[in-house]
Amino acid sequence: MQEEVVFVTGNEAVARAVKLAKPNVIAAYPITPQTEIVEVLARYVESGELRSEYIHVESEHSAMAACIGAASMGARVFTATAAHGFLYMCEMIFWASIARLPIVMANVNRALAPGWNIWAELKDAMAHRDAGWIQFYTASIQEAYDTTLMAFRVAEDRRVMLPTMVNLEGFVLSHVMQPLRLVDEAAYDEFLPPVRIPHALNFERPHTLGTLISPEHNFLVQYDNNKCMRAADDVIAETEREFEKITGRRYRAVMKYRCEDAETLVIAMGTLAREAEVACDSLRDKGEKIGVLRLRQLRPFPKAFAEEVKRLPAERFIIIDRAYSSGYGGILAEEVKARLYDLGIIKEVKSIIAGLGGQDVPHEALEKLFMDKQGGETWYGV
Amino acid sequence: MLLFAPYILLAFCGAAAFCGALNIVVVSMVEVLGKEEHGGMKAEKREVRGARWLAAVPEDEYVLKGNSACAGCTAMIALRYALKASRATGRKTLLLVGACCMVVCEGVYPNTAYNVPTLDTAFACTASMASGVEAALKSFGRRDVNVIAFAGDGGTVDIGIQALSGAVERGHNFLYVCYDNEAYCNTGMQRSGATPLCARTTTTPSGKREKKKDVPRIIAAHDIPYVATVCPSYPMDLYEKFKKALSIEGPKYIHVLTPCPVSWRFPTSKGIEMGKLAVRTGMWTLYEVEHGVFRLSAPSRRVVLNGDVLPVEKYLRAQGRFNGITDEEVERIQKIVYQELERLKEATARRRLW
Secondary structure, three states: OOOOEEEEEHHHHHHHHHHHHOOOEEEOOOOOOOHHHHHHHHHHHHHOOOOOEEEOOOOHHHHHHHHHHHHHOOOOEEEEEOHHHHHHOHHHHHHHHHOOOOOEEEEEEOOOOOOOOOOOOOHHHHOOHHHOOEEEEOOOHHHHHHHHHHHHHHHHOOOOOOOEEEEEEOOOOOOOEEEEEOOOHHHHHHHOOOOOOOOOOOOOOOEEEOOEOOHHHHHHHHHHHHHHHHHHHHHHHHHHHHHHHHHOOOOOOEEEEOOOOOOEEEEEOOHHHHHHHHHHHHHHHOOOOEEEEEEOEEEOOOHHHHHHHHHOOOOEEEEEEOOEEOOOEEHHHHHHHHHHHHOOOOOEEEEEEOOHHHOOOOHHHHHHHHHOOOOEEEEOOO | OOOOOOOOEEOOOOOOOOOHHHHHHHHHHHHHHHHOOOOOOOHHHHHHHHHHHHHHOOOOOOEOOOOOOOOOOOHHHHHHHHHHHHHHOOOEEEEEEOOOHHHHHOOEOOOOOEOOOEEEOOHHHHHHHHHHHHHHHHHOOOOOEEEEEEEEHHHHHHOOHHHHHHHHHHOOOOEEEEEEOOOEOOOOOEOOOOOOOOOOEOOEOOOOOOOOOOHHHHHHOOOOOEEEEEOOOOHHHHHHHHHHHHHOOOOEEEEEEOOOHHHHOOOHHHHHHHHHHHHHOOOOOOEEEEOOEEEEOHHHHHHHOOOOOOOHHHHHOOOHHHOOOOHHHHHHHHHHHHHHHHHHHHHHHHOOOO
16 A cells, blocks of 8 residues: 655644544644644544534633543543643643553643743653653654554543654744654554443443542552553553554664664663754764664653663763753762662763754754763853 | 552542531421421421431432531532432432632542442633533443532633633533532632622731622523522422433533531521521522523522512621621621612513523
């Protein structure tokens, strides 16, 4: 079959993926730079191309609440947000994961006000690192599309049953157009089984969801949550392999670029990792042995990361962060350092803070930063 | 199974002590049907009418014994009759409960006192979660379910008003019920927007300085098909309004005044009496707005139209929350009530609430 290729923005790519997943309910509130996702979906629904119930909620808190309500009835649901919208739904974000509802959400990463800034930064998602959601970070429009397609299957897997977010950086991905290879609808229908939420409310055996829970049971809920989050790591790997079978496109939790003989390993997420690959090529031309290791998921933190880091020969790590924990450090850098400690790896680590609030980070600048042998933390532009 | 066990709380019929709510209902029946004057009917006629009505109310109980409601809780009467009314429509019931006393009344996992599928929600989002539930049912093509959302006054008139306004504006087919105990009673009686003027709460120790927010009127201004006010002291009126609401397609809103013995500080046996006093003094008015048409309900008709109104002092002095209220304050409240009754009289003439 001829593969269909279109030229679309990241936002439209996500909307197209959602259309294939055919959610029962979409509840969403517009926010820059996510707006186009909800606009395109509304168009699909109004034209009858997509037969979802579309709830035009009056806030993001209500968006996530409506998703929770619908998923509690056993529905497949989708929402999308960004930055302030994400923070506004914070209470419901935690609610969704504790309630074990496989809600899929696209988050178009954006910086936080005051000082209104609509450009890319990962802090909106990373601030919800401990919310119990599976977190994917994508680096191209094709990847945002493919990951959204996979997200439904991962979230709804019986072994997982956890909400899942797909992050794509504002403007850098949301508003840029790239060629997109579409997945065939029939193939996807086979890939994504019908949703079945085992604890959904029903009328045959009435039960209550969310009643008071005492200390002797509450921690068990959290224990189970973690168990399923850990299991999600394997389910994601399995899903990526299945996806590869129908599309030929290969995704892994840890994406390696020229890492095998690298003495210096750059670790990053999202589009800055791709920018680092360009810098890597240029440095390789100059004889530097450098590679880029891109993390596609922050939660569950991939087991594959430990496997790769143990195996690879790199002696020096450079971590790029597009989000910062004030008074602590680059969020990814601190996560990675903790993992290295777990593995007994004590090597030189350099932390680069770059791209906050949409700061432009060209590959030439990254090249310079990579070559700077000074360790510790460096803020690009400061 | 352990995986989902904490979420699957099977309906539990406790063999525990006879619950306060049921006791109170028995008392209320006797009071309403037996003793009190009621719209000028003679005693026997009233009894016949009451017995006939009672025979038509489904016997099935959806609020089970062993629930953890406080003794004398009138909100549980409202819930009990709401669920019976839903049963009487022949459709199934899906109940949502906001963060409020009614979540506590369910009991603690693995028990639940509500024998219908129930979704407990966070504080601000009872109406928006109901939107999602309704949309899911629509997507499944199910038209045989009454979606009923219960929330307290804090969750409705304060933190949840945005979600409620949004949900009714969008026209979801559901019934939203605010049971109004006029404070954050679940957390020990802090002031809410529904707390009446001069009431002492733990956060207004010298009395609230502002009036009660009139949320039924705000919701009626959304032009939804049905808005009603009720009180468990008038169970026939309450039951019939719930039944009527559930027969109408679209968003419906019922505001229930539920006297709370714990927070209002009156004896647990006086809940029904307190609700009646509220209506008889004009502190609370029973009405409905059906497709925009305003109509007073029988118990309030004589208060508003015939001037058969008791002084507010009788109501205020019966409750500990108004302890220490001055004569001037009573006078002020009385004046506001008279103004309100005048406004309702005009509304009756115009057949429009606003």
